[in-house]
Amino acid sequence: MKKKLTKRKQGRVSVHSGQVEFVKVNVGGWQWRDVYQWLLALRWPQFAALVGAFYITLNLLFATLYAVDPNSMIEIMSGIFLLAVVTGIIFVRFSRPVARIAFSRSIVIGPLNGQPTLMVRVGNQHQHSIVDTEFRIMFMRDEPLVEGGDFRYFYTLKLHFDKLILFPAALTLRHVIDKSSPLHGATLESLEASRSLFAVSVSGIDPIIAGPVQAQHDYSWRDVRFGERFIDIYTQSGRGQLTVDYGRLHETEAAE
Secondary structure, three states: OHHHHHHHHHOEEEEEEOOEEEEEEOOOOOOHHHHHHHHHHOOHHHHHHHHHHHHHHHHHHHHHHHHHOOOOOHHHHHHHHHHHHHHHHHHHHHHOOOOOEEEOOOEEEEEEOOEEEEEEEEEEOOOOOEEEEEEEEEEEEEEEOOOOOEEEEEEEOOOOOOEEEEEOOEEEEEEEOOOOOOOOOOOHHHHHHOOOEEEEEEEEEEOOOOEEEEEEEEEEHHHEEEOEEEOOOEEEOOOOOEEEOHHHOOOEEEOO
């Protein structure tokens, strides 16, 4: 019985979803396929350090084997195999499209066109447009049950627009807080009491690589600012150009 409990405790996986960490237990051990995804998930400095350490260790190992038996053929076979594997992994890491989407540091709730509106700003940092872009905002909070206790509810907020053929620069996603909105009557205190979270997702197609890209960002109740709005970051010139100041993407001001 003790052995079974030990094995289950070893099946422990930590998954980060924005500001929340989920610890999965009793999910079983690693499989060989998981190593490939783990290598792709490493940051470039970590990947380079791992490859360098593995290269040095392998050379020391074969130096020892050569000292024992100079006629060893294992190095040739291992070198061909490992060179192909590392080359393939590096190619996959370079070929993956990157979303490069900037999200505002905060969510604002303020009047817009006479109606209370939740707003979050997103910006495309690529040097080209993202096509067939979709935007989503999911709202999560705890709500009391009749039987007692709380239950986690998920709401997809209705946006003023949720799709664009082209996403060239920066824009503000807007959700009108009317009587049908789950945020109707919400205050900073009620958001804190219900452990509210907002998840913003942007997905589309990179036309250069012709591959899908996706980025997401989450906000807690601490990131919500009531009675504010985002400042205008667009400046129009006389030649039909629009200048977008990404340095002011996060700036807000008090709403009138």
